[in-house]
Amino acid sequence: MTRSSLTTPPPGANLPEAQPGAPSPGSALVSHYDQCFACGPAHPTGLHLTARTPDGATVEAEFTVGEAHQGAPRLAHGGVLATAMDEVIGMSVYLLHKPYVTGRLETDYLLPVPVGTTLHLRAWCNGIAGRKAYLEAEGRIGAPDGPVAVRAAALFIEVNMEHFAKHADLAVTAADHQDYEVNP
Numbered sequence: 001m002t003r004s005s006l007t008t009p010p011p012g013a014n015l016p017e018a019q020p021g022a023p024s025p026g027s028a029l030v031s032h033y034d035q036c037f038a039c040g041p042a043h044p045t046g047l048h049l050t051a052r053t054p055d056g057a058t059v060e061a062e063f064t065v066g067e068a069h070q071g072a073p074r075l076a077h078g079g080v081l082a083t084a085m086d087e088v089i090g091m092s093v094y095l096l097h098k099p100y101v102t103g104r105l106e107t108d109y110l111l112p113v114p115v116g117t118t119l120h121l122r123a124w125c126n127g128i129a130g131r132k133a134y135l136e137a138e139g140r141i142g143a144p145d146g147p148v149a150v151r152a153a154a155l156f157i158e159v160n161m162e163h164f165a166k167h168a169d170l171a172v173t174a175a176d177h178q179d180y181e182v183n184p
């Protein structure tokens with residue numbers, strides 16, 4: 001992965017520890033919002049990405065590239081692939097058990113991804129320093145050990161629920177995430 005210093009953990013960053021109440025190994029990670037373009041089951045043309053944590057530390061997910069996801073004819077749009085990487089990395093928030101948002105996302109495109117392909121995604125955290133979480137993901141074609149088509153590195157920033165009160169619909173967010181403290 002070609003990554004900048006902004007998505008590289010600094011010296012002294014710590015690997016995340018298992019959080020009480022976070023999803024246990026083998027758990028499905030459910031959609032955080034029905035209408036999310038990446039994971040919402042109710043989105044008409046979304047990626048309908050489904051995810052789980054095999055080990056309580058990493059996230060695995062799949063999505064199948066559809067007609068609505070094209071850029072070049074019959075190929076996935078790069079922005080759609082970046083969405084998938086953002087989402088599988090974002091699902092790590094469940095494991096960190098705190099609200100985070102994407103601050104920076106860097107993406108390497110290694111192979112074209114044709115319509116009909118199932119992309120197998122995996123994300124993990126390389127370190128946490130203060131409010132900053134340094135995460136990485138890869139997307140493989142056709143199988144969990146298939147050829148790598150996309151890699152991403154991200155900087156996520158911890159926020160409080162006021163972030164969503166100020167910028168989003170807190171009622172919907174809170175209803176979907178009752179295990180988070182809404183009024184810290």
Ligand SMILES: CCCCC/C=C\C/C=C\C/C=C\C/C=C\CCCC(=O)SCCNC(=O)CCNC(=O)[C@H](O)C(C)(C)COP(=O)(O)OP(=O)(O)OC[C@H]1O[C@@H](n2cnc3c(N)ncnc32)[C@H](O)[C@@H]1OP(=O)(O)O
Nearest residue numbers: 006032086087090091093094099101102103104157159177
């Ligand atoms: C979307 C989820 C909603 C639900 C959430 C609720 C519960 C969560 C539960 C489950 C969620 C599960 C799955 C979610 C899955 C996928 C979602 C994908 C994630 C997204 O799709 S999310 C949307 C896109 N995302 C944004 O909408 C962010 C817009 N943005 C801002 O809201 C602010 O910009 C913010 C908050 C990022 C920072 O603002 P701030 O005022 O709090 O803090 P500040 O600016 O001081 O930054 C603190 C330190 O981070 C450094 N820093 C900041 N940004 C940087 C950058 N870009 N590059 C390098 N360094 C950066 C600074 O340099 C400083 O560093 P230092 O401390 O060293 O000086």
